[in-house]
Amino acid sequence: MPRNVLTLLTVLLLTISAACGGGDEPTAGTDGETPGAETAAEPRSGGQAVIGVSSDIGGVNEVVTPNSLINTEILRRLFIPLVDEQPDFKTISPRLAESWEFSEDRKSLTFHLRDDVVWSDGEPVTSADVVFSYRAWTDPDVAWEAAYALEAVEAVEAMDEHTVRFDFSRAYSTQLLDTAAGAVILPEHAWGQKPFSEWRTAGDWFRENLVVSGPFDLESWTPQQEVVLKRNPLYYEEGLPYLDRLVLRVVPNQANQLTQLLTGDLDLVIQLSPDDVERVESTAGVRIIPYWTRGYIALGTNQRRAPFGAVDVRRAITYGIDRQTLVDSIWGEYGRVIASPIPPNIWAYNQDVEPLPYDPDEARRLLDEAGWTDSDGDGVRDKDGEALAIDLVTNTGNRQREDAMVLIQEQLGRIGVAVTPQAMEFNTMIQNVMGGDFDAVITGWQIPTTFDFRYAFASEEIDGGSNIIAYSNPEMDQLLDDIRSAPNLEEAKPLIDRLQVMLQRDQPYTFLWQSQRLVGVRNRLQGVEPNHLFSLFDARHWWVEDGAE
Amino acid sequence: MTSYLLRRTAASLVLLWLVVSLTFLFLHLAPGGVSGGWVNLDQAGSVEQRQRLERVYGLDRPLAEQYLSWLGRYARGDLGTSWTHGRPVTRVIAEALPATLLLALAATCVELGLAVPLGIWAARRRGSPTDHALRGAGLFFFSLPSFWFGLMAILAFGYLWPILPLSGMRSVDAHTLGPVGQAVDVGRHLVLPALVLGITSAGGTLRFARNSLLEVLEQDYIRTARAKGLSEARVVGVHGLRNALSPLIQLLGVNLPSLLNGALIVEVVFSWPGLGQVTLQSILTRDLPMILGTTTLAATLVILGNLTADLAQAAADPRVRHG
Numbered sequence: 001m002p003r004n005v006l007t008l009l010t011v012l013l014l015t016i017s018a019a020c021g022g023g024d025e026p027t028a029g030t031d032g033e034t035p036g037a038e039t040a041a042e043p044r045s046g047g048q049a050v051i052g053v054s055s056d057i058g059g060v061n062e063v064v065t066p067n068s069l070i071n072t073e074i075l076r077r078l079f080i081p082l083v084d085e086q087p088d089f090k091t092i093s094p095r096l097a098e099s100w101e102f103s104e105d106r107k108s109l110t111f112h113l114r115d116d117v118v119w120s121d122g123e124p125v126t127s128a129d130v131v132f133s134y135r136a137w138t139d140p141d142v143a144w145e146a147a148y149a150l151e152a153v154e155a156v157e158a159m160d161e162h163t164v165r166f167d168f169s170r171a172y173s174t175q176l177l178d179t180a181a182g183a184v185i186l187p188e189h190a191w192g193q194k195p196f197s198e199w200r201t202a203g204d205w206f207r208e209n210l211v212v213s214g215p216f217d218l219e220s221w222t223p224q225q226e227v228v229l230k231r232n233p234l235y236y237e238e239g240l241p242y243l244d245r246l247v248l249r250v251v252p253n254q255a256n257q258l259t260q261l262l263t264g265d266l267d268l269v270i271q272l273s274p275d276d277v278e279r280v281e282s283t284a285g286v287r288i289i290p291y292w293t294r295g296y297i298a299l300g301t302n303q304r305r306a307p308f309g310a311v312d313v314r315r316a317i318t319y320g321i322d323r324q325t326l327v328d329s330i331w332g333e334y335g336r337v338i339a340s341p342i343p344p345n346i347w348a349y350n351q352d353v354e355p356l357p358y359d360p361d362e363a364r365r366l367l368d369e370a371g372w373t374d375s376d377g378d379g380v381r382d383k384d385g386e387a388l389a390i391d392l393v394t395n396t397g398n399r400q401r402e403d404a405m406v407l408i409q410e411q412l413g414r415i416g417v418a419v420t421p422q423a424m425e426f427n428t429m430i431q432n433v434m435g436g437d438f439d440a441v442i443t444g445w446q447i448p449t450t451f452d453f454r455y456a457f458a459s460e461e462i463d464g465g466s467n468i469i470a471y472s473n474p475e476m477d478q479l480l481d482d483i484r485s486a487p488n489l490e491e492a493k494p495l496i497d498r499l500q501v502m503l504q505r506d507q508p509y510t511f512l513w514q515s516q517r518l519v520g521v522r523n524r525l526q527g528v529e530p531n532h533l534f535s536l537f538d539a540r541h542w543w544v545e546d547g548a549e
Numbered sequence: 550m551t552s553y554l555l556r557r558t559a560a561s562l563v564l565l566w567l568v569v570s571l572t573f574l575f576l577h578l579a580p581g582g583v584s585g586g587w588v589n590l591d592q593a594g595s596v597e598q599r600q601r602l603e604r605v606y607g608l609d610r611p612l613a614e615q616y617l618s619w620l621g622r623y624a625r626g627d628l629g630t631s632w633t634h635g636r637p638v639t640r641v642i643a644e645a646l647p648a649t650l651l652l653a654l655a656a657t658c659v660e661l662g663l664a665v666p667l668g669i670w671a672a673r674r675r676g677s678p679t680d681h682a683l684r685g686a687g688l689f690f691f692s693l694p695s696f697w698f699g700l701m702a703i704l705a706f707g708y709l710w711p712i713l714p715l716s717g718m719r720s721v722d723a724h725t726l727g728p729v730g731q732a733v734d735v736g737r738h739l740v741l742p743a744l745v746l747g748i749t750s751a752g753g754t755l756r757f758a759r760n761s762l763l764e765v766l767e768q769d770y771i772r773t774a775r776a777k778g779l780s781e782a783r784v785v786g787v788h789g790l791r792n793a794l795s796p797l798i799q800l801l802g803v804n805l806p807s808l809l810n811g812a813l814i815v816e817v818v819f820s821w822p823g824l825g826q827v828t829l830q831s832i833l834t835r836d837l838p839m840i841l842g843t844t845t846l847a848a849t850l851v852i853l854g855n856l857t858a859d860l861a862q863a864a865a866d867p868r869v870r871h872g
Contacts, residue, residue: 114590140601140605199635203630204635222821224823250820251820256818434588443590504737
């Protein structure tokens with residue numbers, strides 16, 4: 001008898017879940033939304049938009065809160081930097097600074113600030129705020145995590161109320177980006193009263209003494225629940241932002257985010273999974289905006305260890321991995337194979353460098369030539385009595401990478417390379433990888449907008465830096481230095497092209513794939529242009545169709 | 550009784566010290582240490598940054614020194630400052646605790662409201678198909694993983710039959726409502742998580758209530774009550790139930806940790822802004838003071854729960870306190 005009840009309940013629950021899985025029928029637009037994705041209508045002022053975020057913000061002061069996606073996204077709506085980096089990684093547009101110029105030797109950079117920008121308490125934003133911000137960025141007690149980018153800055157001086165000069169110890173390609181786009185300007189009159197040594201324990205104090213310069217101000221913040229931003233009436237750009245309020249709801253569960261987007265509780269969800277696309281596309285009033293991110297995934301082999309120091313063995317590994325199949329089975333149409341850390345959506349991409357093809361025969365030939373043959377007939381190649389076996393690690397909790405490991409194990413097995421996949425807790429993996437104790441690792445990286453790749457590929461970064469694979473090539477070292485010391489990135493382009501050719505030749509990593517991020521948006525919310533800099537990029541230009549009421 | 554109370558309290562304090570000390574030690578001795586997660590391969594100068602932060606947070610000092618100064622501050626009730634929020638740990642916990650307590654309380658009401666009447670019903674019809682069905686259902690819900698049950702509830706009530714809010718504790722427009730409206734709003738948000746947590750806990754309690762009542766109903770005094778000619782409702786409801794309930798209440802005390810545990814999982818599923826979220830986030834961000842704070846709170850609750858149960862039992866049963 002109990003078994004019958006159990007069966008009945010199980011059937012019931014299965015029916016519910018099946019019905020839910022099949023519940024893809026388009027629901028009628030409940031709030032009278034227009035089905036078209038983008039309407040050509042004029043932006044309207046007013047209204048509010050609700051965004052789902054997966055975690056709460058850590059605080060309102062960017063330099064002492066860990067650099068999580070959400071923190072940066074939100075704090076960049078409250079404070080403005082000197083200049084804005086644009087998603088093409090190339091254009092730099094004025095923000096607090098309306099113009100700037102270099103000295104003849106390029107060792108001085110002078111910014112001219114707008115004179116109409118005020119903090120939300122009415123105080124003007126001046127060069128004193130810039131000097132104060134620089135002191136905060138570089139203070140050892142503040143320990144801001146991007147302080148390294150300012151190591152070449154020797155002094156920052158306020159020339160007058162709206163002119164400020166940065167002096168550098170040397171000229172290099174990204175002085176402007178590093179000093180002006182990397183961080184926001186902080187309010188000296190409000191936050192200067194707190195000694196830097198107390199900044200890391202002053203989360204509440206910063207919030208109580210918050211003044212902003214950006215398009216939005218903080219209306220309320222309920223920890224773990226929601227952050228409400230309201231229009232900053234003193235914001236300097238006339239008529240902006242369009243929205244009265246921007247509500248950020250903390251919804252940690254991804255499935256919940258999706259459901260609330262579909263039901264209309266949320267207007268925007270920053271990150272959907274490719275599995276959700278069908279449900280979103282079949283629901284009226286919701287659209288998906290995909291964009292290529294700055295991230296990419298690569299497989300690196302430890303070149304301190306015998307087989308991987310040889311270029312031919314590394315090339316064989318790349319030839320032996322069917323990357324297109326990996327991408328197809330893991331990402332479908334939302335991923336692509338890449339040839340280098342500079343993917344096609346980045347302006348500095350070298351079009352002449354194609355990813356090496358999947359060519360197991362070439363892989364076998366290269367390994368044979370390098371002396372790795374299956375002499376004992378056990379299916380695994382060997383040389384001098386040592387088998388060509390790789391322990392391949394990645395961090396736990398990342399399904400795509402774990403799936404990739406299994407596929408790679410199978411593919412490399414076909415060319416006689418034995419792979420043992422192992423997922424490791426992140427801390428442990430970092431410990432092993434930084435200590436050089438690994439065969440091969442799959443890691444995720446972000447393309448630096450400065451194109452300064454020394455941290456990853458320079459010989460001097462092998463010990464204690466991010467050159468975890470111990471790739472060492474004097475020619476590469478020189479090239480990396482040359483890119484860094486070019487007067488600007490435009491002129492560095494031929495060098496960046498060569499960098500890609502060399503990486504293609506040496507295969508220090510097998511660059512695996514790049515994927516898209518999928519932003520889900522309800523159609524009532526317009527003007528949304530997420531990109532690899534920010535999902536909330538340009539939120540001051542967002543508007544809602546039902547805004548002006 | 551006083552010496553027993555002192556003995557038990559002292560033992561509880563030692564236990565608490567052991568738990569928090571071991572947590573402290575394990576977090577420091579784990580591979581990669583406390584600061585391993587701060588290394589960001591993607592950022593140049595990441596290793597130097599890690600050293601800077603280690604100095605700011607005092608992690609560069611010898612472990613014994615760190616432990617002693619930490620223990621000293623803990624003994625004075627100073628749980629430190631969260632690394633991710635830059636705010637006192639006690640304040641972050643204090644903000645999250647009410648939501649968890651509200652959820653746990655509502656879930657306990659659901660649990661008892663279901664388990665006790667159904668348990669009585671099953672006991673009254675011992676061996677009948679109803680009894681078997683109820684015990685089967687009890688076992689089923691007891692075995693049901695609460696996160697899965699929660700997701701199913703979300704699908705059912707958020708998608709197929711969208712009548713209840715699915716996540717969070719308040720609606721977006723809650724601030725526009727009056728006090729009554731706000732209470733109703735929170736209540737609506739509470740329904741699903743409380744039901745999921747209550748029902749999954751009710752399974753075991755139902756079986757316990759049934760067995761406990763059956764045991765009592767076989768006692769001599771029940772036979773006496775029946776022999777006196779009392780009505781069946783009075784025999785079961787007054788003489789039986791009162792005695793069957795006391796072990797049940799004790800069970801609730803002992804179950805407090807598992808209820809809080811369950812609440813943590815349910816909180817994550819329903820984005821309920823309680824301690825579960827705070828704990829999960831602090832683990833994800835490797836915020837050591839927060840992890841230690843939430844662990845200490847959980848350990849204190851468990852130890853207090855057990856201590857209270859022991860003391861209550863001792864008060865009731867002289868054999869325990871003199872044993």
